[in-house]
Amino acid sequence: MAVGERDPFTGHMTTGHEWNGIKELNTPVPKVVYFFLIAFTLFGIVWSVLMPSFPYGSGYFKGWLGVDQKNTVNKRLEEGVSDRAAWTARIEKEDFAAIKADPDLMAVVRETGHTLFGDNCAACHGIGGAGNTGFPNIAAAPMLWGDEPETIAETIRVGINGASPDTRVSEMLAFGRDGVIERPAILQLVTYVRSLSGLEERTEANAAAIDAGAELFKANCVSCHGDDAKGKKDMGAPDLTDHFWIYGSGPDTIYHTVFNGRKGQMPSWGLRLSPVSIKILALYVDDLRAQHAAAGGGS
Template sequence: MSVKDRDPLTGHQTTGHEWNGITELNTRVPPIVWFFIIVTHLFALIMWILLPTWPLVTTYTKGILGFDQREVVEQDIVLAHIARADWTDRIATLPADDILNDTELMARVTGTAHQIFGDNCAGCHGTNAAGGPGFPSLIDTAWLWGGDTDTIMETLRVGINSTHPETRYAQMLAFGRDGILPRDDIRLVVDYVQSLSGAAAPADRIAAGGEIFANNCAACHGENGLGNTDLGAPNLADAVWIYGGDDMAMYQTIWAGRQGWMPTWEGRLSLTERKILAVYLQHLGQEARQ
């Protein structure tokens, strides 16, 4: 078939290719398509000249407009800080109790802290700060390191088992895995610890578990299991459990040990932002206990 043949219906020349009686037409690209191709290429060329575009070895082409998105964002951040300075300066200087009792200031705190918490903390502690399996609640009174403003701010600053040189360290031994206690002794300790929260168990098992607890656990958790905020050792007598208080969960905790982790926020959140978070958590705790 000659390429000069024309389709009788459309009048277009054919390409000379034919498949099972179907002939391929040599259809021209519509002019509107060429128009948009030319326009978009011209637009791209103009943008290459006006704006930062091409990467070089150590820099990039700046564009004749001198536009820099990074500078724009930095300027926006500076302006935002200036706009908030009227109340953030007060946050930085006032005691936590004064902030909590200032309705207008607390409205600012909750509005700002909600976003900070959602962006940085909610992934582990939950959107309502109530925690979950393996992550402590931040709205109860069972603080591992203490729940006053200064202590919360310090925990936020250095983290727990984090990369910060001044991080708080906390680790529970793996009493079973490392061969410190046999299985039966671990079960006795489980019965004793559960009894501290009011759970029922035979008296002889509680007595035996209490002796094992005194020799192996009291150094961190205290003689009566009330915990030690200097060491981050939780209270075992308040029925508040991070990893679960049932037989299986407690056995696993004693057998394999626990080591929580929280990153340091010093490089990400400013001192004022950490104080806003600390006050916000105290506020949430007050609301939860009402």
């Protein structure tokens, strides 16, 4: 192949190299490539002059613009601390009703409370507060000690069967394991308890068991759960007539509960969190419940 031959299809000159009849074209580099190479080279030079760049010795070239990310971050942190101090002081001194009536403070409660709840509570109660097996639904179910924000805050502070000397104490007896009630009687009690919330309808087949279970309930359970089985807030005993069940509503689960007893536990968060954080959490949980109620409730 002759050097300088022009390819008839592309119009480019050939290099004189040929492999198996394939001729190599002497194709020039596209001008756009040169353009970007020059542009990015100029950009790199300008950036290196204006911004912090080349290290030397124990320091570095700080750039003509004097940009310092460390100073920028510190400034933003100072601004954040200043802003936080303003609303923290208000939440600390104002009562729950005043905070709930203030849209600006409640916006802070929802944002900050969401983070606090996710970091400290969601592992047990779920990210939306709907609960898990063994951990109550605090977004919708009746609160064991009461649902006023002040009461919720106190429960968070002292915990349940926790490490605080002021902790709330709640424990259900192991009626079967301790020999208080025999197995056949426990089965009757389970049938009655399930009938309280409509889980088991009264029929000819189970009428005798329900009646016997009602007598067992009066003799062993009303002191905590009340004559109407709706629970007692001063003892943290749950309502047995609704559709919320902490451990489950199946016959086997309820039997296990009656036979072995229950002793739930919640950390005494007052030993870990500040009073302001606990107040925010209480308001956040109260707001969760209000939103859930406004959406129509449900389990």
